[in-house]
Amino acid sequence: MKPTRLLAVLALAAAALPALAEEVVVYSARNEQLIKPLFDAYTRDTGVQVKFITDKEGPLMARLKAEGKNTPADVLLTVDAGNLWQASEEGLLRPIQSKTLLANVPAHLRDPGNEWFGLSVRARTLVYNTGKVKPADLSTYEDLANPKWKGRLCLRTSKKVYNQSLVAMMVREHGEGKTEDIVRGWVANLATSPFPDDTKAMEAVAAGQCDVTLVNTYYFGRLMEKNPTLPLAIFWPNQGLKNETAGVHVNVSGAGVTRHAKNPAGAQKLIEWLSSEKAQNQFADVNLEYPVNPRVKPDAKVAAWGGFKQNLINVKEAGSLQTKAVKLMDRANYK
């Protein structure tokens, strides 16, 4: 056989393969152990194969961009809204029209242009030492800048996107100047240099190195599951205020269909399924997060921390204001 003909046969064989079973390809920044059980369930449910590759958001987006219209990816899945906003800005996603998603995902947890949708809610809240702080002393994120907390606050590093999103939302709410003052207040109140992760910050609170910190609730859940006797409890801040911008800061783990998806219909179906009542508990519970779908109740362990009012600013602001927030934190010397 001539080499060209051989190539042609090989190419045909390669072309014929995808026809055997429908397949959706996912680029995911959410861990393998959190998504694989769901994709397996989806395959059982629908017969559609889900192929995925995990990496950090930055490299995944660089990859999508470099691959251009030849990307194998149909879906981009991330663990925060800021990166989804960025993917949308870079033209890596496409808008999708889906009544199901509009019904399943509250308006503030999805892109107004319908390019991405939140799938689970991650709440960033206060955790305090029950032996040293009375809940009545706590009120808001902003109050942690009050000098009464001097030497009593622990924080995770400002390099983590969760803190960047929180500060970005504060910029949206208070403007840059006031937010910078608040962040400077936090830094002045620090008991020790910022920690590399939420768990370490909570351990410092439990050990009495400081009294209060800011964490995502699932880290709290994970730590307490391992060590239930720690003197720690959750406090939901910013609850008393009336305006729409008041409430606990939330972020989402979410997904969108890639601009050059080979199987956009299949991609949309997968995202719709992930937002459905069938899948939402598994999606959220496996990591002790909150379902995004208001008709689905959180895991019992999560529900036991009590209900709270969410901040209703659209989470896309976490992305659009992230650069401002990061620069502001640099200026305030928040490491």
Added chain:
Amino acid sequence: MLFALAVAALVLVPVVVTFSSFAQVEGDILAHLTEFVLPELVGNTLWLVLGVGVGVSVLGVSLAWITAMCEFPGRRVFDWALMLPLALPAYVTAFVAIGLLDFTGPLLTWLRENWGLTGFPEIRSRGGVILVMSLALYPYVYLIAKNAFATQGAIALEAAQSLGLSRTQGFFRVALPMARPWIAAGLMLALMETLADFGTMAIFNYDTFTTAIYKAWYSLFSLAAAAQLASILILFVLVAVVFEQRSRTQMRYSTVGRSAAQHRIKLPPVLAALAFVYAGTVLAIAFLIPVIQLALWTREVIDIDLDSRYWAFAWHSVLLAGIGALMVVAVALLLAYAGRQRPGPAMMWTQRLATLGYAFPGAVLAVGLFIPVAALDNWLIEIGRAGFGYDGSEILKGTLLVMLLAYLVRFLAVGFGPIDSGLHRITRNVDEAARNLGTGAAGLLTRVHLPMLRASLLTAATFAFVDIMKEMPITLMTRPFGWDTLAVRVFEMTSEGEWERAALPSLAIVIAGIIPIILLTWRGSRPHD
């Protein structure tokens, strides 16, 4: 020469991609970083390089000296065991060190609760980072310097003593200067890895040039600004490397006389005990304690996490690291050999450029490689579509070839360092003698140089193997679907802070990394022919 240029060209691909970022100047972000971030982190980075440089030199050279030249109880075990920290990723050592020594760790908690003692120095500090990095990276210096001391002519030392120098003077005035190119080669590797490190710095929250690169990319959403900063880092490394190289090209280092291995200094009891305690302490802190901690964590998660897939992860890791290490050693050997055959400034620059990949922050290198591969792939796909009705989306991408080439670009330096400095120690007289006996160029390499380079080749292969096992960003970005490795498992667990669950794949990496180290010891310790 052509070959050397081809290798350098391959490495230049990501360098060019990275430098091309200057086409799109991110003035706003760079201005911000220059004003608020750079001043501190330039100082941080210099302190780090200085501290780790001194740390790995002192640890590596002293340990190499006592195990290669002295006799004390346990020496034979320490001889190979002191290499083991190489198999442990630095960020694991860092995490364990902080876990044990921070305010909330068991040691300080115990001291505080039982004795009321406080005011200890913070582990999460500049000193802490330097300590951890030195403990994690000293094996680069240790291993190369040990080869140097072991093969260094004992005659030179004896001559020094007969000229009235004491043993201590002999060490500082003869042995140390003679081993300098070897020590420098190890030091360069340790410092390049320090500069490019992100994982350890993130755990310590210590801001360096590399953390600023990632900040520009991940937090300020500017890959261009990140690449621009990376370019500056690369230039800085290039200048440092060339400067170091220049300062010693005038010298020629060759082995004189017989090996010293049979003439170890028998230490008196007190010194022998000190040597034992010193080597034992370093080994305990740099390897045993972290591994015990990993084992304890692994015990907690092994029932949930260990499944049959682990065989595939381990197999992928070993296979990739094995093939990658062979490629690195083969190419490094040819590159170093080309330099021996045709020395000169052009060759020196070519070699230095070809080994720059190690100084890149991993993820920046991964992108720098991925962008051209994807562009080439897009072009091939167009041809495939037009000519052959091809309907897929990947031809080169998603093959192991891309992955292995990327490893080659990244880790050529760890192979080149030991081999090149090893080659420097083979005297030209040997070449001439062999030529006079009618040996051709190929014969000279296979029958004369390769046997003499055995220890260097094995060192190079070990470095490359272990480094590829631990590598994360390139593996993540270029792996084909389904080709998850142990390092990918570590990433999956640590990316959401589940450090305890990352212990299982980390421990598996350590165990797999020990295999070549044991092999190296076993082969390397055989008496010279």
